[in-house]
Amino acid sequence: MSITSQIARNGEWEKLSLFGPINEDAEVHLPKLVQALGQNVIINFKQVESVNSCGVRAWITFMRELEKGRTLVFEECTPDIVSQINMIPNFRGKAQVQSVYASYTCPSCGNQQQHLFVKGQNLPAAASDGGGQVNCAKCGKPTEMDELEEEFFAWVEA
Numbered sequence: 001m002s003i004t005s006q007i008a009r010n011g012e013w014e015k016l017s018l019f020g021p022i023n024e025d026a027e028v029h030l031p032k033l034v035q036a037l038g039q040n041v042i043i044n045f046k047q048v049e050s051v052n053s054c055g056v057r058a059w060i061t062f063m064r065e066l067e068k069g070r071t072l073v074f075e076e077c078t079p080d081i082v083s084q085i086n087m088i089p090n091f092r093g094k095a096q097v098q099s100v101y102a103s104y105t106c107p108s109c110g111n112q113q114q115h116l117f118v119k120g121q122n123l124p125a126a127a128s129d130g131g132g133q134v135n136c137a138k139c140g141k142p143t144e145m146d147e148l149e150e151e152f153f154a155w156v157e158a
């Protein structure tokens with residue numbers, strides 16, 4: 001299984017949606033996208049399954065080329081992508097992060113769910129604010145984020 005992508009044009013913006021794992025195959029796939037993309041690019045990570053260390057290297061090389069003269073926005077970053085953003089500043093480079101998914105587990109019924117945080121809506125302004133209460137979609141009781149909230153949101157202040 002290797003990464004695939006789709007580009008959709010919408011006015012002055014192009015949306016690059018990525019699918020599958022970001023791994024060693026990304027070294028071949030990603031460079032081809034640089035020429036195909038215009039000036040304003042939204043990168044959607046919703047369907048990215050995993051990222052490994054080869055993939056991270058390929059991604060950083062890709063970003064270095066892609067961010068030249070472009071406006072870049074990351075949207076629907078998975079928890080995996082968020083931890084890369086927090087650990088490796090070059091992972092996002094100059095891109096703005098518009099929205100991220102956090103994973104929550106319900107201590108009452110064991111349900112696991114993802115919650116989307118969107119800049120300008122429910123994204124905290126400071127990491128220490130945390131994500132606020134997220135209720136279980138199954139039983140309605142308060143859930144707990146799988147990561148430490150302050151670490152998960154560290155990037156909002158970067």
Ligand SMILES: [Zn+2]
Pocket residue numbers: 106107108109110111136137138139140141
């Ligand atoms: Zn529950």
